[in-house]
Amino acid sequence: MTDNHPPSAHSITPPPHVFVLEDNTELRQDILLPALREHGFQVQGAATATELYRTMLTQHVDMIVLDVGLPDEDGFSVARHLRTISDIGIVVLTGHTDRQHQLDALKSGADFYLPKPVDLDVLAITLKNLARRIPSKQHAHKPQPQHKPSTATHWRLEAGGWRLVSPRGKSVVLTASEQCVTTTLATERGSPVSRDLLIRALSRNVYDFDPHRLEMMIHRLRRKVLANTGETLPLITVRGSGYLFTCDGDSSVLSS
Incomplete structure (x- = not known):
């Protein structure tokens, strides 16, 4: 199941597109997506890595909020794979709080690691800070479109x-x-x-x-x-x- 709301027509620039990959339907649909939408993000969500990959074939995704425990693929594996194909921002959410788990997330390519239950304001600020760095990467690639995945x-x-x-x-x-x-x-x-x-x-x-x-x-x-x-x-x-x-x-x- 996906949930996608386009940016408002009066926006000067489109808001960052955040994809929430979380298999807990209640957490994804009732908590994370509405909260991020209220903070001004364009949001979309799904429960499986396959749905994320299918979305990325036809849509540009700026950042992903990534759960570690997914039904079809380990979240660390998803992060490693995304790092090989894009400069997408990655924020990992997990119920594990041990140091090794955090190190594994960062080694897999995550930009940030936040424990569950996540503070929604902290998550939103983390994504906003990350979004400030992402445009510079995208603009740096514009003169060399060969580095940008094609639609x-x-x-x-x-x-x-x-x-x-x-x-x-x-x-x-x-x-x-x-x-x-x-x-x-x-x-x-x-x-x-x-x-x-x-x-x-x-x-x-x-x-x-x-x-x-x-x-x-x-x-x-x-x-x-x-x-x-x-x-x-x-x-x-x-x-x-x-x-x-x-x-x-x-x-x-x-x-x-």
Whole structure:
């Protein structure tokens, strides 16, 4: 379940977009989201890491309030993954108060660590302080758009899935394996695709297919796209589930 309220029309600049990743529905919907909204943030929330990754494919998120205990992925793992793909601000919330837990959160890439039950005013001030530093990172990247992840819906598969076109119109010719993986992901239209399903699409004999080959293929595809377009391919690893990717394409590519 998500909750998203757009910024008011009279705002000079849009307020920071905060995503609350917390699996406790009452805490998320009845306490955290309303409180942050009252403090002037644009807020959105979900219970699973998969929902966060899906949101980040189509929306810019400035900061995340991250619970450690999630149903589909450890919060520290989420923080580490986010650090590899963005400069998003990360505030970890956890019921653990021991020093090692705090160190683990910070080592995973969190900017701040706040214990539960969290003081809502402290959380809001922490996010506001963090937001003051985030724009400088974003502006520093504007002259070099190749460092900024591209919006997934503006990527496009053409020529039957053999050519991947970036939002800025740069093309990458795909190999047979890359074409198979990208079209399989694209046909799911933003839903995670398991590694097993991708392996079955790639090989008739799934038992002889080394899963590490798939991971290496994804890694090389990301590097290839970045090298050829200067843009980051928004093909996201969903821990414990597989991969997530969405793009535009003609009916011959995206037909089920």
